[in-house]
Amino acid sequence: MSEQGDEQTGREAAAEALCEENRKVLGVFTIALVFLLIQLPYLVVTDSDSSLFVVSVLNVVGSGAFVLLSGSVLWFCRQRAV
Numbered sequence: 001m002s003e004q005g006d007e008q009t010g011r012e013a014a015a016e017a018l019c020e021e022n023r024k025v026l027g028v029f030t031i032a033l034v035f036l037l038i039q040l041p042y043l044v045v046t047d048s049d050s051s052l053f054v055v056s057v058l059n060v061v062g063s064g065a066f067v068l069l070s071g072s073v074l075w076f077c078r079q080r081a082v
Contacts, residue, residue: 019077025070032066039063 018025042056 015076015080018073019080022074022077025073025077028066029070029074032063032070036060036063036067 039056039059042052043060046053046056
């Protein structure tokens, strides 16, 4: 029983520490979103057989993952504050 209580305390501490860095997470979200918006047109403009297309796809996937992850953290912290 106390082990489960310690786990909840650890989760709460991790959530608190993550939400304390809200400004940094917002910075990561903003940079990733801008980079994603810059890279999206390359998927349409470049030839699908070129190496630039492969790099653009990897950039879009990576920055999209950062946008989703940091956006989820921002949403979680806002919901937690309410």
